[in-house]
Amino acid sequence: MSEDLGGRIDTRIPVRSMWVQNTFTNEAYFHSNVAVSIAIFEPEAARSGTDPEILRHFSRSLHLVNERLSGRHALENSTLIAIIGLSQFERVQDNYEEALVHVQGLNRLALLRGGIAGFRDHPALMQKLFRQVPSNTTDLEIALYFGTATTFRAEDLPSQSLTLWLRDLYKKDRQNYYKSQKIALGLDDSLQAIFLDIMSLAAFVSGRTPCPTKLQIYPFHDMIIFLGFRLFEIRPLDQAELATTYESLMHLALIGFLTTFLRGLAGRASNFKAATSSLRKAILEAPIEGSHFQKLVLWSALIGRHVLFNQDDECWLLPRLAAVGYAMNLDGWCGVEEALMDFPWIPSIHNKTAKRLWNISKEGCFERERSVEKIPWE
Structure with a gap:
């Protein structure tokens, strides 16, 4: 759609974007991104739910996230980012029920860190974790699918x-x-x-x-x-x-x-x-x-x-x-x-x-x- 946006939107993803950086530094997020990429370019295989490469990468990502959630890294930024990756994968697969589980999990983890409002003193961190980038508009998309209220609120967003x-x-x-x-x-x-x-x-x-x-x-x-x-x-x-x-x-x-x-x-x-x-x-x-x-x-x-x-x-x-x-x-x-x-x-x-x-x-x-x-x- 970039060519239709009247030249007003710069659609380039910055190389220094935290989403790009985490693809190479966050193993759980890396594997979910690979699963998403395969699902995009091989949609028939993805819809069958049996593609071995998709299953391997998604299972690895899920395993790593569960490990982090059960240990001392549960509330770290990298864990929240990895969960965003899982939610992104489920949304690409139109598995909105599973995506909703991940979004609700993000909300609970944020509450354990003092709630979304607590991130206002750390604007860079707030942007990283709760900015809804083009491939991760999951909370709003879940509301559009189910018709329910969003998990987060407009006042939580730096917009x-x-x-x-x-x-x-x-x-x-x-x-x-x-x-x-x-x-x-x-x-x-x-x-x-x-x-x-x-x-x-x-x-x-x-x-x-x-x-x-x-x-x-x-x-x-x-x-x-x-x-x-x-x-x-x-x-x-x-x-x-x-x-x-x-x-x-x-x-x-x-x-x-x-x-x-x-x-x-x-x-x-x-x-x-x-x-x-x-x-x-x-x-x-x-x-x-x-x-x-x-x-x-x-x-x-x-x-x-x-x-x-x-x-x-x-x-x-x-x-x-x-x-x-x-x-x-x-x-x-x-x-x-x-x-x-x-x-x-x-x-x-x-x-x-x-x-x-x-x-x-x-x-x-x-x-x-x-x-x-x-x-x-x-």
Whole structure:
């Protein structure tokens, strides 16, 4: 995705990164990384669960971690890093139940060291252990899969400063948007604040405003996780009001938008079961009589297809788009794109999928009979 990020994100992993260094100095972390690498490049073998090389490296990593946990090294940094490696492997395998066990274990070890707040006096250590790098967004991904609250909280993450920087960078745009648009005004204060933060994020990545500054990949992903945690603190997915309110659909669609930046290793689509099911149901059940709802459903549907839905979902998504397009009296793509600019949208990332879907819905090339088939909620 790096070529689609508008030149605003430096996607290079620093050579001095602690994750790179620990690959060569932390044996348990090394073996889990090897297992992850094999799983990425040999996915069929990984899915079978019997690949001898994967089993050998993962078993070795697990053995070393258990040794450390049973001895005097249990609370050392290297042990926590090794557990992050185990969690990363389980997440790559879509074993979210096992990944959750490791995240909860990390939380318990952190509590034994005084809790996450205790790391604030050691910012470098806090960043090393709890920074959610691109391949280790496990806590948020578990919440997206199960629909439950995150184990850690937004306040635990060292990401506020970057969000404040973006707010200042787009201060005038945010004020103008707030005054001229009615869309955000129906949201409660906390969701409206996140909505405007994500709008600023999308504007930055899209390169709509000249800015000489590039963001490093780690701080950028810090901010994505920070925004995701804030959304889950408003309401976990298993407590979502799914269908009828503007605010509930906006909440789910903003979560969907953030998954744009949570691709799996090697760019693979991630399996976020609860997020997918919730957004699918909300889009189908949302009313489309009002113009604001029509725009929101249009954006939610196009974002959902890019990040969470698959080709099988088009049997219901295409008729829904056709109905919304008719209600909004939209013909060409230009009208669609104009409506999408009221929401977080990154043309270089989202336009290709959205244009294809929109064109098919307008041409009526889909089988309308399929739209009445049973929708796979789960």
